[in-house]
Amino acid sequence: MKSRRTFLKAGVGAALALVLGGGIYRATRSAPVPHPLVLDADARAALGAIVPALLEGAWGPGNPTALGAIVDDVQHAILGLPLASQAELRDLFGLLALAPARRLLTGIGGTWSGASPAAVHAFLQGWRTSPLGRLRAAYAALHDLVLGAWYAAPASWEAIGYPGPQLEWGP
Amino acid sequence: MSVRIPDPVALGLARGWDVIDGAMLARDRALEADVVIVGSGAGGGVTAEILALSGLKVVIVEEGALKSSSDFKMREADAYPQLYQESAARKTRDKAINILQGRTVGGSTTVNWTSSFRTPASTLAFWRERYGLATCTDAALAPWFDLMEQRLGIAEWQTPPNENNDLLRRGAARLGYATGVIRRNVRGCWNLGYCGMGCPTNAKQSMLVTTIPVALAHGATLLTRVRAGRLVIEGERVRHLVCTALAADGVSPSGKTVTVRARHFIVAGGAINSPGLLMRSNAPDPNDLLGQRTFLHPTLVSAGLFAQRVDGYAGAPQSVYSDHFLQQGPLDGPLGFMLEAPPIHPVLLATTLAGFGAAHAETMREFAHIHGLLALLRDGFHAASTGGTVSLQEGMPVLDYPLGSTLWDGARRALLAMAEIQFAAGARSVQPAHELAGPYTSWAAARKGIAELAYQVHITRIVSAHVMGGCMMAGDPHSGVVDPDGRYHGLQNLSVHDGSIFPTSVGANPQLSIYAIVARMASTLAQALTGKPAARPRAEVA
Numbered sequence: 247m248k249s250r251r252t253f254l255k256a257g258v259g260a261a262l263a264l265v266l267g268g269g270i271y272r273a274t275r276s277a278p279v280p281h282p283l284v285l286d287a288d289a290r291a292a293l294g295a296i297v298p299a300l301l302e303g304a305w306g307p308g309n310p311t312a313l314g315a316i317v318d319d320v321q322h323a324i325l326g327l328p329l330a331s332q333a334e335l336r337d338l339f340g341l342l343a344l345a346p347a348r349r350l351l352t353g354i355g356g357t358w359s360g361a362s363p364a365a366v367h368a369f370l371q372g373w374r375t376s377p378l379g380r381l382r383a384a385y386a387a388l389h390d391l392v393l394g395a396w397y398a399a400p401a402s403w404e405a406i407g408y409p410g411p412q413l414e415w416g417p
Numbered sequence: 418m419s420v421r422i423p424d425p426v427a428l429g430l431a432r433g434w435d436v437i438d439g440a441m442l443a444r445d446r447a448l449e450a451d452v453v454i455v456g457s458g459a460g461g462g463v464t465a466e467i468l469a470l471s472g473l474k475v476v477i478v479e480e481g482a483l484k485s486s487s488d489f490k491m492r493e494a495d496a497y498p499q500l501y502q503e504s505a506a507r508k509t510r511d512k513a514i515n516i517l518q519g520r521t522v523g524g525s526t527t528v529n530w531t532s533s534f535r536t537p538a539s540t541l542a543f544w545r546e547r548y549g550l551a552t553c554t555d556a557a558l559a560p561w562f563d564l565m566e567q568r569l570g571i572a573e574w575q576t577p578p579n580e581n582n583d584l585l586r587r588g589a590a591r592l593g594y595a596t597g598v599i600r601r602n603v604r605g606c607w608n609l610g611y612c613g614m615g616c617p618t619n620a621k622q623s624m625l626v627t628t629i630p631v632a633l634a635h636g637a638t639l640l641t642r643v644r645a646g647r648l649v650i651e652g653e654r655v656r657h658l659v660c661t662a663l664a665a666d667g668v669s670p671s672g673k674t675v676t677v678r679a680r681h682f683i684v685a686g687g688a689i690n691s692p693g694l695l696m697r698s699n700a701p702d703p704n705d706l707l708g709q710r711t712f713l714h715p716t717l718v719s720a721g722l723f724a725q726r727v728d729g730y731a732g733a734p735q736s737v738y739s740d741h742f743l744q745q746g747p748l749d750g751p752l753g754f755m756l757e758a759p760p761i762h763p764v765l766l767a768t769t770l771a772g773f774g775a776a777h778a779e780t781m782r783e784f785a786h787i788h789g790l791l792a793l794l795r796d797g798f799h800a801a802s803t804g805g806t807v808s809l810q811e812g813m814p815v816l817d818y819p820l821g822s823t824l825w826d827g828a829r830r831a832l833l834a835m836a837e838i839q840f841a842a843g844a845r846s847v848q849p850a851h852e853l854a855g856p857y858t859s860w861a862a863a864r865k866g867i868a869e870l871a872y873q874v875h876i877t878r879i880v881s882a883h884v885m886g887g888c889m890m891a892g893d894p895h896s897g898v899v900d901p902d903g904r905y906h907g908l909q910n911l912s913v914h915d916g917s918i919f920p921t922s923v924g925a926n927p928q929l930s931i932y933a934i935v936a937r938m939a940s941t942l943a944q945a946l947t948g949k950p951a952a953r954p955r956a957e958v959a
Contacts (some may be wrong), residue, residue, distance in 0.1 A: 280811075282669065303778030326498035327506060328668055330813055370773060374852055375876065382875035383512035384906070389517075390506065392769045396765035398494035406784035408730065408763055411491035413420060413609065413617060 280329035283336045285321050290344035291394075293317045295358040299366040300392045304402065311401045319395035338384050351381065422618055425520075426485035432634040436483060439662030442673040451946065453658050453679040455645040455694060458524020459931040460915030462624025463565070464939040465632035470952035471797060471943035475637040476677050477629070478660055480686075481521035482667060483641045485625060487926050491613030494765040496614035499667075500528050503694065508690075508819045509805065513874035516767075516816075517882040518687060522617075522641060523625030525687065526928060529762065529882070530734040531621055533571045534925035535562050535652060535933070537740075539748055542827065543798060548920040549892025551894035552901050553934075562931040566954040569622040570604040579610070579732030580757045583722070584788045584931050586737045588842030589756070594741035599757075601733065602928070610760055628954065643675055645830070648682060648698035653909050655682045655698075658753035681910045681911075681946060685935075688712075688884035688917040692807045693814025695888070695898075701907035708807030710889050711816055712922035713881035714793040715824060717831040718759070718769055718850035720780070721788040721839030728785055729761030731769040742792070742834055743924060749799050752827030754792040755925060756835065761789050767877060771852045780856075782846065782868045788839060792831030797886065797921030799823050804922075807887050820879070825872035832870075836863040845919075850878035854947040883927050888917040888938050903938040914938055 285293070297316050298306065305311065324335060339349045342358075351354045352369035373385035396402050403410055430436060437446070451473040454461045461477060469475045484499055495506035502518040509516070519525035530635070536558070545724040546549040565571070578598075580588065589596045606620040628856040633639060641797050644662040648655045662673040684691045692708040700707065725870055737755050757763070766787065770780055794804045805818030832854075836847040841858040846864050857863035870877075892898025894906050899918055905911040914935045916927050921932050936954075943951035 252715065295540070300773045301778070302773075303775035304781060323498070323504065326504040328669070328813065330811060331506070349726050357448065367774065374773075379511060379874060386512060386875055387771055393767040393773070394764045396782070397767040398492075403763065406763065406781050409783055411611065413491065 253287060261277050280333055282329070283324050283332040285317070285324070285339065289339035290317055291358040292339060295361050295366050296370070299363060299370055300389065301396055302367075304365075306406065311399065316392070316395060319399060319413060320391050325389055333357040335387065338387065368384055400407050422818040423485055424485050424487040425630055429633055431631050433875070435636075435638040436633070437638065437640050437643075437769060438483070439660075439675065440651065440665045440667075440671060440672070442671065442675070445673055446675045448675065448677045450638070450677060450679045452476075452683060453478065453677045454685055454914075455658070455681045455687035456524060456687060456915060457522050457624060457629055457639070458519060458687055458915065459526050459624065459928050461683070461778075462523065462526065463839040463935045464683055464685060464786050464931050465637055466628035466912045466937065466954050467516055467627045467939040467951055468610045469635040469637045470945050471949070471956060472952075473943065473946060475632055475947055476679070477637060477639045478633070478643050478645050478658070478677070479522050479641050480644045481519070481641065483639070484518055484615060486615070486617055486619050489611075489617040491609070491611040491614050491617055491619050492589065492673070493543065493762055496528070497764065500615055501618050510815045511817070511819060511874055514715060514818055514819060514879045514881055516713070516884060517880070518689070519886055521630060521952055522639065523623045526623040527615055527625045528613050529623075529928060531603055532735045532738070532757065532926040533566075533600045533602050533929045536930040537743075537924050539619045540921065540924050541750055548890070548896065550890065550920070551892060558933055558937070559935045562929065564953065565929065565932040565936055568629060569602040569932065570956075571600050571602045572597050574601045574733060574736045576606075576733065576736075577607055578736040579729070580725070580727045581729035581761065581788055582735065582737040583730070584721070584727065584836065584842040585739065585756060585758050585790060587711065588838035588840075589739045589741065591841040592838060594739050594838070596737050596739045599736050599738050601736070606733065608689055608732050610734055612734050613760060613762070618935050631954065637823065640675060645686065646674075646692050646697065647694070648700065648911070650698060650700065650908065653907065655908060655911050656740045658682060675744050680810070681912070681942070684888070684913045685915040686886045689807055689814050689816055691913060691915055691917040692887040695808060696807070696809050696814070697812060700905065700911070702898070703837045703907070705897075706889060708887050709802060710920065711818070712797045712803040712885045712919070713805065713818060714922050715796060715818075715820070715828075715895055716794070716880045716882070717792045717828050717835070718878055718880065719790045719832060719835035719839060720766075720770065720848045721790070721842070721844035722783055722848070722856070723786050723788055725784045727761070727788045729758070729787060729789055733760075734760035740925075741857040742830070743795060751830070752794045752796065752799060752802060752823060753924075754794045754827060754834070755829045756838070759789045759791050769850055769880070770848070771850055771854070771878060783902070788842070788844065790835040791840065791885070792835055793829065794824065794827045795922055795924040796824070820874055825832055825877075828872055828877055829867065829870070832867045833864060836860065838869060852876045852939040865935065881909070884923050885916045885919040885927055886915045888921040889917045891920060896921060902941050903935070912938065912942060936955050
């Protein structure tokens with residue numbers, strides 16, 4: 247694999263950070279009762295960088311669909327998941343918001359809005375084939391949430407030659 | 418095309434069916450019945466009809482909502498969150514396998530792709546030999562298959578297959594691999610291709626439009642958006658079932674509870690959920706079998722790119738199969754696999770395709786030219802293929818399914834077979850669902866590449882739409898959770914009636930196996946509870 251960064255070879259340290267980070271995040275931000283995940287500004291900022299990377303070639307600035315609308319669709323999809331899955335995603339977005347964990351696990355040290363497309367691409371590539379199962383699973387969750395949200399939207403269909411359902415109901 | 422289609426569920430509700438939506442409950446409720454059935458899918462639906470027709474008061478408890486043809490708009494954005502377990506994103510604990518299971522009235526039958534196979538004779542023979550299921554003979558089950566095939570309109574599909582299925586037929590034929598035409602549970606099918614999002618024309622003979630309506634017309638009560646919490650057990654009897662009503666979001670508890678007392682309790686929540694309920698209830702499990710041997714038909718996926726349009730979203734989703742690779746060795750040898758074509762819809766394809774960004778977008782632009790193949794591995798027969806284990810995590814069932822070398826060997830052979838067939842059918846390139854694979858532009862390149870791939874969780878895409886086992890039946894009480902009639906060992910008034918009773922995977926799409934075997938169990942139970950022969954469901958045309 248090209249662009250495998252040394253931070254992904256941190257192995258045990260990174261796994262530990264993922265576990266501890268989730269716990270710290272839960273302890274500092276969450277109520278004890280399972281509850282729906284409402285994306286906060288930090289999570290939306292992370293998605294603001296991750297969505298364009300995952301959808302490169304399918305969506306970009308200038309597309310009639312606003313980035314915020316795609317993030318809203320991701321939010322909507324999250325609210326349909328079991329509360330236990332929403333709690334896992336809360337941990338993931340918590341880590342992506344926590345600067346030290348983010349730097350260790352993604353190589354992105356500054357803010358999400360300042361991250362270069364190349365850096366975000368490299369982080370996703372790294373997680374996709376990481377030796378750590380947790381990171382591969384986290385990548386898969388982002389992959390399915392974002393690509394699923396985009397291709398569920400009729401706005402994406404024309405570009406792929408999908409005519410959509412051919413049956414409409416009468417009153 | 419603008420059409421108006423009568424909605425049999427809306428009509429039934431107008432006629433006064435007793436349906437209680439848990440999300441609308443203003444207070445706790447207590448109900449009584451002869452029999453409580455947890456789950457309204459293949460097992461619960463068949464059971465509800467037979468028991469209600471036999472004169473028993475039935476209460477059906479369903480965690481999903483009541484959605485019907487007027488709600489089915491053929492859009493993945495609506496269908497997956499509304500009709501599937503965990504928004505169609507249910508996963509094994511390590512997230513390696515994505516599991517499609519229904520969660521709506523009718524269960525998986527409301528969203529399945531209608532493929533109907535009798536239990537293979539070789540599977541039944543294995544069950545007799547290894548699990549003492551002496552009554553699982555072809556002759557003993559034939560009348561039950563006949564009954565349910567008539568009931569649900571199951572017949573060979575007469576319409577020509579869509580291109581997505583015909584490519585499987587043509588590619589396999591060039592290689593000398595036998596294919597067959599799939600039988601489907603449909604009446605008056607419009608050949609639209611949206612079975613997986615709920616049939617908008619009520620052609621699919623799912624439980625939603627067949628057995629559940631008959632049960633409701635015969636006095637059954639249906640609870641929707643109500644999650645079965647636990648069975649309260651005293652000595653050797655279940656006393657009542659405590660349920661949690663869900664809020665309108667379908668995932669959060671509303672704070673209201675429903676308690677149901679009954680003479681007999683039937684668990685039919687599907688594999689994963691059924692053992693989960695029994696574990697929450699501390700049901701006796703002296704032999705540590707509950708939740709064990711859960712099978713998935715772990716499924717590999719291959720995408721072929723063709724010059725012509727394939728339009729895999731249009732037409733009956735599954736009409737051609739090949740069991741060639743189930744016949745190549747002993748049943749308990751290297752894993753065999755069934756080959757079928759999946760419908761190609763945007764979300765299903767986008768989430769299944771490996772990779773992201775420009776490469777992913779490029780493949781998606783070929784959407785209409787993509788051919789899909791599935792290989793369903795027959796798990797549970799090889800000595801090393803013992804399936805997965807369900808356990809509870811904060812009260813909810815989670816499946817661990819270890820993927821060992823026996824399974825990876827099958828995965829590699831399955832990806833090879835699918836690529837070979839796709840190239841034989843004329844594919845320009847083949848892209849296996851694997852993070853490190855292809856695309857390959859020739860069979861020679863694919864054969865070399867697929868053989869050398871690393872096989873690892875998350876890297877190799879594995880999905881499942883068939884969850885079986887976890888409450889296995891066996892002739893010997895020490896070897897099974899339930900007996901051959903589905904009765905739970907150690908509790909006098911509890912049965913399990915769903916795919917969780919199978920001691921191995923089926924080796925074919927399981928719905929008809931569940932219908933027939935459960936019809937027999939339900940009929941035996943009805944006779945035991947009423948002292949009279951069970952009523953027989955009639956083949957009604959809606």
